[in-house]
Amino acid sequence: MNQHVVYDLKLQLSHYYAGPTAGARHVVHVAPLTIAGRQNVQSLSVNANPVSNARGDLKDYFGNLMTQFSHLSSHNMMQIEMKARVTCLAQDDLSDASVSLADLPREIRGYKALDAAAPHHFLGLSPRIMTAPDVAEYSRAIVQPGGSTLAAFLALGRSLHQDMSFDSMATTVDTPLDEAFRKRRGVCQDFAHILIAGLRSLGIPARYVSGFVRTEPPEGQERLEGADAMHAWVAAWCGPKMGWVEYDPTNDVTAKTDHIVVGYGRDYSDVAPIKGVLRASGVASVGQAVDVVPVLA
Amino acid sequence: MSNSTLANSGQSQSQSSGATTPELLSSYRTLPGVADELFASSGQMRPVWRQFISHLDQLGPDGINARFQRGNQYLRDAGVFYRKYGTESAEERDWPLSPIPVLISEADWSEISAGLVQRADLLEQVVADLYGPNQLVADGHLPAALIAQNPGWVRPMVGVEPLGGHFLNFVAFEVGRGPSGQWWVLGDRTDAPSGAGFALENRVATSRVFPNFYASSNVHRLAGFFGDFRAALIGMQRGAGEQVGLLTPGQMNDGYFEHAYLARYLGFLLVEGEDLTVVDGALHVRTVEGLRPISVLWRRLDAEFCDPLELNENSALGTAGMLGAVREQTLTTVNALGAGILESRALMAFMPKIAAALTGAPLALPNIATWWCGDAAARTHVLGSRDDMVLGSAFAGHWPYEDGVPPSTQDPDLEHILAQRGDALVGQERVTLSTAPYWQDGALTSRPMSLRVFLARTAEGWQVLPGGYARIGTGEDASDEAKRLAMQRGGSVSDVWVVSPRPVPKPTLLSSAKGKAPVEQKTAPPTRAADNLFWLGRYVERAEIAMRTFRAYHGLRVSGFSEFDPLPMLVQNDLLFTATSSAQIMARQFEEPLDGAVTCAARNRDRFSVDGFLALKELSATAHALSRESVPLDEIPEKVGLLLRQISGFAGLVHENMYHSTGWRFMSLGTSLERAAGMATLLARLLREDAPEGARDLALELGDSAMSHRALYIVPPSPASLVALMALDQSNPRSILFHLRSIQAHVEALPLPADSSVAVGKNSVVALATDLQKGLAATKPEALGPDDLMVLRSKIWGLSDNLSEAYLR
Secondary structure (H helix, E strand, O other): OOOOEEEEEEEEEEEEEEEEEOOEEEEEOOOOOOEOOOEEEEEEEEEEEOOOOEEEEEEOOOOOEEEEEEEOOOEEEEEEEEEEEEEEOOOOOOOOOOOEOOOHHHHHHHOOOOOOOOHHHHOOOEOOEOOOHHHHHHHHHHOOOOOEHHHHHHHHHHHHHHHOEEOOOOOOOOOOHHHHHHHOEEOHHHHHHHHHHHHHHOOOOEEEEEEEEOOOOOOOOOOOOOOOOOEEEEEEEOOOOOOEEEEEOOOOEEOOOOEEEEEEEOOHHHHOOEEEEEOOOOEEEEEEEEEEEEOOO | OOOOOOOOOOOOOOOOOOOOOOHHHOOOOOOOOOOEOOEOOOOOEOHHHHHHHHHHHHHHHHHHHHHHHHHHHHHHHHOOEEEEEOOOOEEEEEOOEOOOOEEEEHHHHHHHHHHHHHHHHHHHHHHHHHOOOOHHHHOOOOOHHHHHOOOOOOHHHOOOOOOOOOOOOEEEEEEEEOOOOOEEEEEEEOOOOOOHHHHHHHHHHHHHHOHHHHHHOOEOOOHHHHHHHHHHHHHOOOOOOOOOEEEOOOOOOOOHHHHHHHHHHHOOEEEOHHHEEEEOOEEEEEEOOEEEEOOEEEEOOOHHHOOOOOOOOOOOOOOOOHHHHHHOOOOEEEOOOOHHHHHOOOHHHHHHHHHHHHHOOOOOOOEOOEEEOOOHHHHHHHHHOHHHEEEEEOOOOOOOOOOOOOOOOOOOOHHHHHHHHHHHEEEEEOOEOOEEEEEEOOEEEEEEEEEEEEEEEEOOEEEEOOOOOEEEOOOOOOEOHHHHHOOEOEOEEEOEEEEOOOOOOOOOHHHOOOOOOOOOOOOOOEHHHHHHHHHHHHHHHHHHHHHHHHHHHHHHHHOOOOOOOHHHHHHHHHHOOOOOOOHHHHHHHHHHHHHHHHHHHHOOOOOOOHHHHHHHHHHHHHHHHHHHOOOOHHHHHHHHHHHHHHHHHHHHHHHHHOOOOHHHHHHHHHHHHHHHHHHHHHHHHHOOOOOOOOHHHHHHHHOOOHHHHHHHOOOOOOHHHHHHHHOOOOOOOOOHHHHHHHHHHHHHHOOOOOOOOOOOOHHHHHHHHHHHHHHHHOOOHHHOOHHHHHHHHHHHHHHHHHHHHHHHO
16 A cells, blocks of 8 residues: 655647638547546646637546637637646555456456446447457467456566567557557557557457656656656456556556546547647647646645 | 248249230249249239339330430439449449339338338437437346447437437338248438438439329329428527538538439538538538528438547548537437447347337337347357358448458358457348349349338428339349349339329428428528639639630641741740640640539539539530540631530520529629639730730630621721720620629629628728729720739739638638
8 A cells, every 4th residue: 555646737738730720629638537546636727728719628428528629710829738736546556356367258248337437348449449460469479368357467568568669759649559569669559559459359348548647756766658748558347346457558567646547448539638620721740748746745 | 139030931932924914024033932022922913013014015115115215314414323432433323223113002111111110219219228328238138348339339429318309300221021021121221311312313203204104193202201301300490590401421422412402402501511610519501601500400421420529530521519519409410420320230139129128019020130249149040050141240330340341151260250259240131132123125024122211200200201212133133132232333223102092192392381492592602612613613714715725826826827936836835824735735724624613513513503514514525525536736726616615505504594692603703703814814915015916816816806896996906906895895795894893793792701700801802893993994095004914913813812711711
């Protein structure tokens, strides 16, 4: 059992357009969630600059906070700023209460509901998780069929962490996961998508988690990769008792007080930090600045 | 899961129809184990056909062939086409109408209708549950995986109640008759079903093939259905003075003709995603008058593509924020976004039990036996009966995996595939459809057939379109219907006549009491439509100028000028702007604008007359033919003269016949701007002091003003007389001033662009046009030299830019 940690969180997303644009609409997924037993949000603001003509705040299907901004008058660039104070609650160390891989299909079938946390959403294909025969074959080679779901999850995650290199130049936000896997290189999004594809090929429900990790490590620990931008990791469903377990394949750690959750989805497309549709122009460049600083208690 | 079967029962007989068989039925064969529409299983002709067959018999093969020509002629004149996707491009094809209608008795039709109304109600309950409490999943009537992994399940719609309370307002079903005579549902179409407009065209064409017989027959009419549906959509609007929108994916879609046709027929506004925008939570159309609210969309665009922000992010066909408007209950889409999940084939496996659970009654009309392979017992069954099965995607729409098509039942790896991808697969019983008459080589022959039946929710509940649409297969083998009936792979379509034993009401849409008569659209066109019409005007005029110049150049060459002589060289360099004197290359100067004109007109099929469109296509085809065949030099002027007469014919057609709407004004503005600027260029180039000899006569020829000049001036053409006539004479329809006056009149009559965000308003456009016109009217011929003409030309283009900025952005 570790200690809870309070963070002051700041994110700035900048979109510079190719030309002046009248008529832009954006959807952002940047605000941390309050999750019982996991994290509490004490204060929160999400704003656009220039000030939007209209905004709408709502929860999406998966329970994530989503804000829509629309700008009618002409502008050259747009910034989104999110500020929040979040407490990450102390977590017990993991003990394996997951079902065996052999029993998993029966447990999934027994889950007769379609709530946001239901395992059914997170199997099969989703917009950015296509079939990847190479990943499936790799996963079969790593995972022992007789074991537990959690053991399979962590074994595959650790193996990918070892075999893949973090490389922010190797892929872009739109690189398909099989290509990143072929290169064995990528960023947190690629690590997460590849692990999800592998888990789903084994019949393990897996979802994409978008969020933040702390910028500077506690004393004596290594700095986490992905701290200078929004981060992504993976949750797998380990049966009705254990539920969803979060693991960060980029850093080979289970998510505890260093990881702050913004949203859950089938893949990146459900929780992309920002999506936009511009009229008569395109986005020329984007920028992201993140600060995740623990508040001294 | 249904255990009953639509497969061969082996009970039907093949029989000839007895001694009274008319000659045209001599080669008509019914097949063992296959029901037939013309002959009952007893071998007797079904009573509903008797009169019609005897009518055909009286006409005889030659008479019938002549009649069929009439139907085809109608379809060609009406410009009915669909788009067929080839391996590399999409091409327009004539509508493949089989002119022999399928006749169905009123008794059969009542059975079908009652079953489909029950099914539509049931589907409404299912879809409301899938986006609401999900009780069907909780109670085990539907597997959660089938819904959660279904691309047709639109998550943002979960918890949203559609405005008006219904997900379904317009649905279609594929229906076929099995060997035992029983009707079966083969497929549900609930997202954006197509074909209702083609049903109307089938009827119009077929009734022209059999005018007298149809008029006196007791065939149920189609207009009443459309009138009531139209009234229902109008009744859903939030504000007075709105127009119902018909949302189309655009002219590259296979059904674009139908969309334009229905919009015209029903008086709806044909819109594309880019015409729409969401402001203050409500959907609006961008028009040349600014934003106009729109609260009802009959959607012919699949839900997936409707909103790139919340649905498929790669869609360029939708409108960002549309889903938000639905959520805010300011917009009704017909059908609701997400209703397409009901098209999932796997749903058919569960419908019999769902029907029993929700209504306490069985399905009045069964659907084909289906097994969802996510279930272990179903997998075993499918494997065991693989020879009688067809495998398909369990979900709505296409097979989601990259290999493109579902596996075959004969795949040696089937067991493994079913275990891996069972959730995404269904096995469906291989169906044997009934056959119906088809005209081939002077006689009737039997072909497999299925019906597409349309239902609309109206004030009185579901109404069924009585007939109109059947698909006719290509071969005599009635099994494997999917392959044989898909129109993209051949096959044809026929009208369906529902025949009553009693006289039927004969409403027409115009006389329908419930819907207001559709009127010519006087409302402002969407910005995109106005822009297309503006460019249509410009392109046609630009083509005409280039044709005249091209003809003049070759006229000079034929009369003995060499390509090195100064006058032809001036024409080539300064008027045709081509680097070579090759006729093929020069011809591009009018071929390209003509292609542009055809494209603009094709995007506006709802606002542009069929005759006009066909004339334009013909013109473009003639122009291309001219450059393809290598015409001897001395014949070129004459051939181009022919083209010029065609283009004048087109202009006349448009200006004589087109309603003088705002859209027409934009087209006329395009014409006048191009002509005024073109004339300024021409005069500036040809009246230069250093212009070679003959340039002034050439100016008159190119300006089509030689006759006027002879009539008005006794002297030979001088720069002053040419400018007076071709720039400053307001009575000469070729002069610059004439067109600046028309431009001024048109912009004064344009509506006020209400959009405050545009930098240039109507007033500044009117002021520019007025200044330009007045300035030119006050100019003396001597004061308008070549340099002044070039300045005038750039002012004309400046006016065009301002007009576009104010109205067409």
